[in-house]
Amino acid sequence: MADRLDRYQGIVDGKARARFLQADLDAKLRSAERLSSPCRLCERGCGAERNAKKKGVCGVLEPMISSEFLHFGEEPELVPSHTVFFAGCTFKCVFCQNWDISQDPGAGRPIPPEDMAMRIESGGGINVNWVGGDPTSNLTYVIRVMSAMRKRGINKAQVWNSNMYLSREAMGVLDGVIDVYLGDFKYGNDDCARRLSGVERYWDVVTRNHTLAAAQCEILLRHLVMPGHIECCTKPVLDWVAENIPIEVLRVNVMDQYHPDHLVLKDKDRFRELARPLRPSEYLEAFEYARKLGLDLV
Secondary structure, rough: OHHHHHHHHHHOOOHHHHHHOOHHHHHHHHHHHHHHHOOOOOOOOOOOOHHHHOOOOOOOOHHHOEEEEOOOOOOOOHEEEEEEEEEEOOOOOOOOOHHHHHHOOOOOOOHHHHHHHHHHHHOOEEEEEEEOOOOOHHHHHHHHHHHHHHHOOOOOOOOOOOEEEEEEHHHHOOOOOOOEEEEOOOOOOHHHHHHHHHHOOOHHHHHHHHHHHHOOOOEEEEEEOOOOOHHHHHHHHHHHHHHHHHHHEEEEEEOOOOOOOHHHHHOOOOOOHHHHOOOOOHHHHHHHHHHHHOOOOO
């Protein structure tokens, strides 16, 4: 464990900080602004004209911060983590445990980038953890905060905590300024993704983006084990990760936190397999499968 923690702790210093100092944040901001309106930030590519105050699928216009605080409940490598929770999300997960903020893009308040940089400076975290909902719709804001941080001489590791459904172009904006992708990999097929999160082409997009992420920096990959989805989702995800992401840049968190929530509780007949907690035996099966694949597990 000490070696693993040391490897990730090194992200806070060394080459990651050097990359952040050298990045052309002005150019990245211009790219993020172009992608934001008409919107091509996520793979939905809905084309929302945010400059004309027209909402897209995620409903996000002005970035709204649901909360920001020093988080001690993340993976041990990241603690203490200054988490910034955005309202709104590019997914419509029927089981979302943060549905009150993910499905309400107005569930927060605006915080100017300069003010956020000052909060991060005084917060005491070893990194900045951009999360939600999902941070993708707020990419322009994130780059602006980074610029404000650099002007103030603040140099903390940047964590992108995401469903990884970004467009290829948005992944390019993040290249060179993100130090850890805290990437969520939910589904092993497109059918489950379409039925449970309302997205198309999930497998192609998320495998592509994890491949891009692995070429950029470290990945701390999360997979939530869900009841009834071990064969169709858990095992295919873990197989792909083991075969395609270099172990040198990867750690995997096989998560047991699933419980029925949100729309699952309202329509138990439609989502029958998800209308119960995860059984300990199911989680053990998933964890042992990951261990036998030789993955570096949290």
